[in-house]
Amino acid sequence: MTAALRPFLRHEAILFVLLVAALFVLAGQSDRFFTIANLLNQGRLMTEIGLVALAMTFVIVTGGIDLSVGSILGLCAILLGVFWQNLGLPLPLAMGLAVLVGGVAGLVNGLIITRFRVPPLIATLATLALYRGLAEGISQARSVRGYPDWFFVLGQGDLAGVPTQLWILGLLTLVAGVVLGMTAFGRATYAIGANETAARFSGVPVDRVKIAIYTASGLVAGLAAVIFVSRVSTTRSDMGTGVELDVITAVVLGGTSIFGGRGTIIGTAIGLVLIQALKNGLALAGVKGDGTIVVIGLVLILAILASNLFSREDG
Amino acid sequence: MLKKTLAFALGLGLMSGAAYAQSAWTGGDDLPTNPLACDGTPAAVASKPYDGGSPTNAPDRKGKPLNVVDVPKLIGIGYFNATSKGIADAAAELGNVTAKTDGPTQANIDQQISFIDNYITSGVDGILFAANDPVAIAPVLKKALAAGINVVGYDANSQPDARQWFVNQAEFNGIAKAMIDSLAKESGEDASFAIVTSTFTTPNQARWIAEMGAYAAKCHPNLKWLETVEAQEDNVLSFNQATTLINKYGDELKGILGMTSVATPASAEAVTQAGKCGSIAVVGLATPNAMKPYVEKDCVKSVVLWNPVDLGYAAMYVLRAVADGTLEPGATSVKAGKLGELQVINGSEILLGAPFVFTKENIGNFDF
Structure with missing residues (x-):
């Protein structure tokens, strides 16, 4: 690791200590928290957010943001149902197409951002409304139900004792970690976030990298949609509302700078687990929902303050 | 590039165009309807076998203290504050029930599922719910039944086999x-x-x-x-x-x-x-x-x-009766404290009563 990487390893270290501390405290509050069954179940509940957060880490490292992921999730979920029930396609094909639509939606984001030089915040704010509107329009306010049993394996079943979707999340986390940390593509991602102009003049294919990242963001949102539908066994046009905020919270808590240039997949993973552990652990300890949100807000502020403090001493 | 953009615009336009091709009243579902007679002749109650679920290996809870959680669609609005009050009133009246209300601050299926999931893990005896989506909530409710928890719905139903009884506020x-x-x-x-x-x-x-x-x-x-x-x-x-x-x-x-x-x-x-x-x-x-x-x-x-306080009150009484084993599949009515005897309809639903029309003359008598 180079010296440049050290400050954000520091953030992850702080976060990890915070996570371990939180786990200890929460385990002390309820004897039902630190059980294999509960932890695996929490893994199941956080998969959709986790998948989207992986791609979001790339997006935010480039200095961008993707607010449309929740709407893409809703759109893909609805289309999965429409492809399967209304168009009569075989379910596996419908699943594939739904993910593909997510990719196309992401590609549209990428094209708007790179070709028309629209700031990502504005572009994806617009598509947030656009995709949700399409989802609601296409669904004609009907939900699609009655999927075959095998489909539920994805969202409700187990593979070797571990929730099926957790395998997918684990695999993709590994892939994302390797791509961001060890490949030329990952280095290009950091370069764009640190200084886009410099990156452009250094021969980094800035637009192509960005388009690839936003497309990937759409693809994982599509994948998350399929898993979500399988988990709750129905499709609705309001699925995934507000997901973008949960995702961005996890990524930022994980130490990714909202200004770009900094961030790691491992940080995002820890941020994600910390939030899920707090939500679950506090609920089991008898804290009500509104209290939990307050705690998560405080932890986010504290983690970022602490990290700023340490990195300032460093410099 | 322009061509590509146009193609996208066209594609999106077509998709949204397909979205507006519907007759009937928008917002209705496509289940069969059963309109009442215009002059108000009451409909005959068709008898139907019990179609609710049942908990697996539920412990004997007869007369024992119950720890109950109520998960409405969302918290912080007048309506669910009123049902929550009814539940608390009934719990206090029964004396052997601890009931609390907790739920999402937005009517969101995913959050509601997480709340119920956490309460299953924390080991409650009974769950009262008002579903944000009848199908989406079913897997987590079935999980509760499988864990031996008594499950009763009110206000908004789930699939029948995912809960034991449902208190229907009005047909x-x-x-x-x-x-x-x-x-x-x-x-x-x-x-x-x-x-x-x-x-x-x-x-x-x-x-x-x-x-x-x-x-x-x-x-x-x-x-x-x-x-x-x-x-x-x-x-x-x-x-x-x-x-x-x-x-x-x-x-x-x-x-x-x-x-x-x-x-x-x-x-x-x-x-x-x-x-x-x-x-x-x-x-x-x-x-x-x-x-x-x-x-x-x-x-x-x-x-x-209807009266939402009565609705919560009835739901709590039904849950107690189910836990005690006094309300079993096949029953035709259930006692609900001050509300008296409530009728069983549609196999596994309990009817609260006829709807109530508040007018200038009577609205002053109500405070919720």
Whole structure:
């Protein structure tokens, strides 16, 4: 690791200590928290957010943001149902197409951002409304139900004792970690976030990298949609509302700078687990929902303050 | 590049074009309807075998203290505060039940599922719920039953086999009749009207709208439905949607049906601010407190509802009876404290009673 990487390893270290501390405290509050069954179940509940957060880490490292992921999730979920029930396609094909639509939606984001030089915040704010509107329009306010049993394996079943979707999340986390940390593509991602102009003049294919990242963001949102539908066994046009905020919270808590240039997949993973552990652990300890949100807000502020403090001493 | 962009625009345009090709009343579901007789002859109760679920290896809870959690669609709104009060009242009356209400601050299926999931893990004896989606909530409720937890729904049902009993606040066709009769009486038999609902897929609202469509076709065929608009259960959005309707249809609009306890007062406020009191009738479901100002000003004449405090109260009594084993599959009625004997309908539902129409004469007697 180079010296440049050290400050954000520091953030992850702080976060990890915070996570371990939180786990200890929460385990002390309820004897039902630190059980294999509960932890695996929490893994199941956080998969959709986790998948989207992986791609979001790339997006935010480039200095961008993707607010449309929740709407893409809703759109893909609805289309999965429409492809399967209304168009009569075989379910596996419908699943594939739904993910593909997510990719196309992401590609549209990428094209708007790179070709028309629209700031990502504005572009994806617009598509947030656009995709949700399409989802609601296409669904004609009907939900699609009655999927075959095998489909539920994805969202409700187990593979070797571990929730099926957790395998997918684990695999993709590994892939994302390797791509961001060890490949030329990952280095290009950091370069764009640190200084886009410099990156452009250094021969980094800035637009192509960005388009690839936003497309990937759409693809994982599509994948998350399929898993979500399988988990709750129905499709609705309001699925995934507000997901973008949960995702961005996890990524930022994980130490990714909202200004770009900094961030790691491992940080995002820890941020994600910390939030899920707090939500679950506090609920089991008898804290009500509104209290939990307050705690998560405080932890986010504290983690970022602490990290700023340490990195300032460093410099 | 331009070509690509045009292709995208065209594709998106086509997709959204396909979105508007529907007849009937938007926002209704496609289940079969069963409109009541126009003159109010009560429908015969068809007997139907028990179709609810049952918990696996539930411990003997007869007469033992129960730890119960109530997970409504969302917390912090008048309606669910009232059901929550009813649950607390019943728990206090029973003496051997600890009940608390907890849930998401937005009507969100995913969050509601997480809340229930966490309470299953924490090991409660009973769960009371009002579903945000009848199918989406089913897997987690089945998980609760599999963990030996007693599960009773109220207000918004799940799939029947995912819970034991459901306390039905009023039959859908009964509410539909009360709404449409009031509308026709106030705005005239040939009036044009619009509907403000929560979302097109919310189970209760979708059912009511479908039943209202069927009942209107049967008993008030000249009423003209214009449009149904979605307003979540959001105050500001409901007001804006109602205002948009008033501006869009002008004098053609003679009535607004509010399908939620948020949409109705917001629609009444919109009508008041537009200075259309008397020319646009607002009929809807709402809690009396929210409607008192409009009813007293004669801007609203009929508020249709049941008593949500009684609803929560009944749900708590039903849960206690299920845990005690006094309410078993096949029963035809259940005792619910001060409400007396409640009737079992549709196999595994318990009917709270006929809907109640609040008017200027009686609204002052209610405080919720």
